[in-house]
Amino acid sequence: MGIEFDDAAASRLIDCGVEVAMTLRASGAPRQSIADAALLDFDGAYSRLFEAARLTESQDRIRLAKALESLVE
Numbered sequence: 042m043g044i045e046f047d048d049a050a051a052s053r054l055i056d057c058g059v060e061v062a063m064t065l066r067a068s069g070a071p072r073q074s075i076a077d078a079a080l081l082d083f084d085g086a087y088s089r090l091f092e093a094a095r096l097t098e099s100q101d102r103i104r105l106a107k108a109l110e111s112l113v114e
Contacts (some may be wrong), residue, residue: 055113062109065102072098 076095083091 058109058113062106062113065106065109069099069102072102 073095076091080088080091080095
């Protein structure tokens with residue numbers, strides 16, 4: 042008793058992975074711009090924490106996009 046491969050489900054997964062990866066990559070510049078504007082209102086420790094969070098988000102977003110692209114391949 043085996044599991045039958047579902048070509049249609051695989052195709053939908055690929056389409057979804059491509060779409061999400063593209064959306065993650067496309068959101069980088071707008072998010073950067075908004076974060077830069079928000080950073081003007083922060084100072085001191087809050088500024089450093091916000092910048093660290095922004096950097097982490099950016100790295101995680103790119104890593105997730107790459108993982109999805111790898112899955113699609």
